[in-house]
Amino acid sequence: MTTPADTSAHRTCDACGEDKLVPFADLGEIPVLCGVHWEAHGDAVASGVGRMHLAACPRCAYVRNIAFEPDKLVYDTTMDTNLHFSPAFQKFSAELVESLNERYDLGGKLVLDIGCGQGEFLRELTHVSGAGGVGYDAMYAGEVGEQGGVTFHSAFAPRGGGLPRYDFFTSRHWFEHIDDPYEFLVDLREQAQGREVFGYVEVPDAVYDLATAGWEVIYPHVSYFDAYSLATIFGRAGWTVESTGTLFSGMFRYIEVSANRPRAGGHAAHTGELPSLRARDKQLAAIAGFSERHHAERTKWRDTIARLDADGARPVLWGAGSRGVQFLTLADRELALSAVVDLNPRKWGRFLPVTGHRVDPPSTLTTLQPKAVVITNPAYKEEIAKSLADLGVTAEILVA
Numbered sequence: 082m083t084t085p086a087d088t089s090a091h092r093t094c095d096a097c098g099e100d101k102l103v104p105f106a107d108l109g110e111i112p113v114l115c116g117v118h119w120e121a122h123g124d125a126v127a128s129g130v131g132r133m134h135l136a137a138c139p140r141c142a143y144v145r146n147i148a149f150e151p152d153k154l155v156y157d158t159t160m161d162t163n164l165h166f167s168p169a170f171q172k173f174s175a176e177l178v179e180s181l182n183e184r185y186d187l188g189g190k191l192v193l194d195i196g197c198g199q200g201e202f203l204r205e206l207t208h209v210s211g212a213g214g215v216g217y218d219a220m221y222a223g224e225v226g227e228q229g230g231v232t233f234h235s236a237f238a239p240r241g242g243g244l245p246r247y248d249f250f251t252s253r254h255w256f257e258h259i260d261d262p263y264e265f266l267v268d269l270r271e272q273a274q275g276r277e278v279f280g281y282v283e284v285p286d287a288v289y290d291l292a293t294a295g296w297e298v299i300y301p302h303v304s305y306f307d308a309y310s311l312a313t314i315f316g317r318a319g320w321t322v323e324s325t326g327t328l329f330s331g332m333f334r335y336i337e338v339s340a341n342r343p344r345a346g347g348h349a350a351h352t353g354e355l356p357s358l359r360a361r362d363k364q365l366a367a368i369a370g371f372s373e374r375h376h377a378e379r380t381k382w383r384d385t386i387a388r389l390d391a392d393g394a395r396p397v398l399w400g401a402g403s404r405g406v407q408f409l410t411l412a413d414r415e416l417a418l419s420a421v422v423d424l425n426p427r428k429w430g431r432f433l434p435v436t437g438h439r440v441d442p443p444s445t446l447t448t449l450q451p452k453a454v455v456i457t458n459p460a461y462k463e464e465i466a467k468s469l470a471d472l473g474v475t476a477e478i479l480v481a
């Protein structure tokens with residue numbers, strides 16, 4: 082049982098609305114701004130931290146940070162969570178554009194992208210399909226207003242009215258950031274005002290995140306969804322779940338939904354397997370083992386880096402995205418790694434939050450010649466191996 086002071090433990094589940102959330106892992110204080118990099122080292126190490134206290138619903142396996150404080154996290158145009166510098170992610174996005182356009186026949190329709198980032202995906206989707214588009218993201222730093230049939234807002238999507246008459250919405254890697262995910266979904270459906278609409282939502286898959294070390298358990302991610310809890314929250318909010326599945330080596334989960342669809346509707350959405358109770362039970366088992374696994378991984382990597390450093394292997398981390406930042410916070414507070422490199426030129430020469438690691442271009446590895454390269458994202462292993470070969474580096478790639 083929880084202590085009386087921990088009132089957040091009595092929060093009702095956002096997804097099913099039926100059970101109370103039960104705490105299962107306390108990760109302590111972690112960086113709030115894991116996607117931000119600083120010009121000054123001092124600013125980086127002084128940047129904010131917040132507590133990550135995970136709780137789960139025993140009924141639907143929904144997971145949430147019950148210590149989350151929305152006021153700590155201000156989304157603005159200085160944040161850079163762009164995944165588009167990776168060729169693997171670009172290829173995956175391009176294939177998704179083709180698939181959505183083929184199945185939903187988007188030409189002439191209006192597509193909203195909620196949490197559009199810097200707009201790459203929406204631009205490609207509208208370009209390929211001939212749809213009109215409206216993108217919303219408080220982190221969007223590009224030109225606002227209409228450009229070639231696509232309109233960008235450097236702001237959150239409006240609630241309670243104000244959305245255009247949309248036919249289709251996409252939201253990729255944003256839904257897990259929202260403090261009130263259930264209310265968001267109800268509002269989005271209500272703003273369709275009875276029109277038939279469809280949607281595609283993509284989140285990190287909690288099955289992957291919570292069955293592994295948990296490097297993707299980061300402060301901006303308030304919610305952690307597996308198939309069952311994701312279908313549950315959409316269903317409770319009045320959406321019809323068309324299909325769900327995993328993508329990108331099982332790291333991402335998508336869900337396709339509709340609202341106000343006539344029963345005999347002839348659209349081309351595929352119908353995948355809907356999540357089973359067996360899937361939920363598997364997730365509940367992963368949740369039960371998470372805390373022990375997470376703490377064991379932290380210790381293991383701290384020891385591994387120390388050993389590689391002592392052996393003269395000059396271990397480095399490749400990838401200064403949110404997973405990388407979380408890895409550094411949990412496993413390299415001592416700055417025993419010889420370098421941190423990233424493909425994104427906007428990060429070069431800048432410093433990562435809390436730990437203060439500097440990000441260098443991958444080309445620095447040609448001089449450093451590390452014998453071990455740690456990566457936190459197995460999906461990029463092949464791509465990084467090829468880059469290392471091009472840089473003339475012979476190193477063992479270790480997947481954390």
Ligand SMILES: [Zn+2]
Binds near residue numbers: 094096100140142
């Ligand atoms: Zn629940």
